Amino acid sequence: xxxxxxxxxxxxxxxxxxxxxxxxxxxxxxxxxxxxxxxxxxxxxxxxxxxxxxxxxxxxxxxxxxxxxxxxxxxxxxxxxxxxxxxxxxxxxxxxxxxxxxxxxxxxxxxxxx
Numbered sequence: 001x002x003x004x005x006x007x008x009x010x011x012x013x014x015x016x017x018x019x020x021x022x023x024x025x026x027x028x029x030x031x032x033x034x035x036x037x038x039x040x041x042x043x044x045x046x047x048x049x050x051x052x053x054x055x056x057x058x059x060x061x062x063x064x065x066x067x068x069x070x071x072x073x074x075x076x077x078x079x080x081x082x083x084x085x086x087x088x089x090x091x092x093x094x095x096x097x098x099x100x101x102x103x104x105x106x107x108x109x110x111x112x113x114x
Contacts, residue, residue: 002103004094011109016084016112022077022094022105029072031098036068036079038090038110048092049079061087067077082111 008020020036028034035050049055049068056068067080077094091107 002096004096004100004103004105006092006094006105006108009092009110011111012084013093013114014085014112017080017082018084018110020079020081020094020108020110022079024075024077024096024103026075027072028070028077028096030100031096031109033095033097034068034077035072035095035096036066036077036092038088038092039107040087040090043090045093052075055098081110084110086110086112 003025005018005023008018012018033050033052036048037045038048039045045054048059048062049066051068065083069078089110089112091109094105095111
């Protein structure tokens with residue numbers, strides 16, 4: 001069993017930045033896909049950025065503004081979010097998928113508002 005703990009969300013003004021972190025209770029090197037997803041009120045959960053061997057995918061709405069990265073030594077996944085817009089407001093979830101299972105964090109709220 002792997003536990004994921006997200007942090008870094010909060011309230012930020014349009015144009016601001018946040019960095020989300022997703023700390024895993026075990027080695028993240030066991031997982032072949034790692035990503036960030038978000039769900040806004042009244043909408044379905046959508047993928048934001050997904051990292052898998054040899055490729056990284058970003059949603060069109062965040063390309064050029066968001067960057068996904070990982071630190072295997074710290075067993076942590078990150079999402080750097082720049083130039084935030086009100087439409088980025090959502091609960092953000094991290095996900096790790098691999099041979100040992102598919103795991104989700106509890107979510108962290110990001111609110112972009114002036």
